[in-house]
Amino acid sequence: MTPKASDTLKGLLPLVMQTGIAIVILLVVWLVISLLPMLEAIDIPLKFSLSELVGAVILTVIVMLLVNFATRLELRLRHLLADFPQGGTMAKLLLFLIAVLVGYTAYRPLALPYMTDLEWIYHLLFFGAFVAILGVFGYALYNNMEQLIALMTRSGGVPSTAEGTICSKCGEKTREANRFCLFCGAELPKPPTCGSCGRVLRPGVGFCPSCGAAAEAAVSEVATTKTAAVSGAPAKPTCSSCSTELKEGAKFCPSCGAAQE
Numbered sequence: 001m002t003p004k005a006s007d008t009l010k011g012l013l014p015l016v017m018q019t020g021i022a023i024v025i026l027l028v029v030w031l032v033i034s035l036l037p038m039l040e041a042i043d044i045p046l047k048f049s050l051s052e053l054v055g056a057v058i059l060t061v062i063v064m065l066l067v068n069f070a071t072r073l074e075l076r077l078r079h080l081l082a083d084f085p086q087g088g089t090m091a092k093l094l095l096f097l098i099a100v101l102v103g104y105t106a107y108r109p110l111a112l113p114y115m116t117d118l119e120w121i122y123h124l125l126f127f128g129a130f131v132a133i134l135g136v137f138g139y140a141l142y143n144n145m146e147q148l149i150a151l152m153t154r155s156g157g158v159p160s161t162a163e164g165t166i167c168s169k170c171g172e173k174t175r176e177a178n179r180f181c182l183f184c185g186a187e188l189p190k191p192p193t194c195g196s197c198g199r200v201l202r203p204g205v206g207f208c209p210s211c212g213a214a215a216e217a218a219v220s221e222v223a224t225t226k227t228a229a230v231s232g233a234p235a236k237p238t239c240s241s242c243s244t245e246l247k248e249g250a251k252f253c254p255s256c257g258a259a260q261e
Contacts, residue, residue: 011080012073019069023062030058047113059106063099070095086144093137100130 033039033054042050070092077088104126111122141148169186180187193199196213237246241258251260 012076015069015072015076019065022065026058026062026065030055048110052109056106056110059102063103063106066095066099066102070099084144084147086140086147090137090140090144093133093140096133097130097137100126100133 034051039051039054040049044050044053046053073095074088074092077091078085081087108122112119115122167181167184167186167188169181169184194208194211194213197208197211199208199211237248237250237260238244239246239258239260246260
């Protein structure tokens, strides 16, 4: 397992464990309640049993947990998988499909006894919801298939985004490739890109690994923006030739010797 994959799993593990343990506890409670002998002795004046009602309530809570987990998982994956943020949306859609199936199972014994000759409406509603979500997932998968295959087959060469950008509004750190802060929603400085081919560059590189174009200007611009965001003060002067940080009033660059205006 690569270090990046290990970091991704570590970032997801607390969220997965929290949701998984909650669902297991609910299922155990449902099993214990359904085994209680007095449950069958309670006769309610409805077309379904009390046991079916308890099951529907517990499954409803599970559906809510799945929806909440899907939303939080999307945000977490967008942060951890900066090279493929669409993966978070696709994972959320898969969990929504599971939530629809759980909801269909939960409300079936409660609704169908009251829908004589109209049972098809119940089945059609859930079928329509399932197909709609499945269609959105299929479109997202098709639309991102090329990028997904590239991520699965690549051996390297994609710039790392582990350093991150500090949000100037809330001070939290987020991935370099993100356009907006995950914590407060503020717009973040754009990551350095190649002025020739548009590829996202690793901070500090001098040339684009794809086309070989010089990248000092783009890197310098983002580095200056990040420095200003962290300190909240005006950016320090940098060398126009090699981007080395200079002291105030410096006439020549100490790294390359270039004269400064």
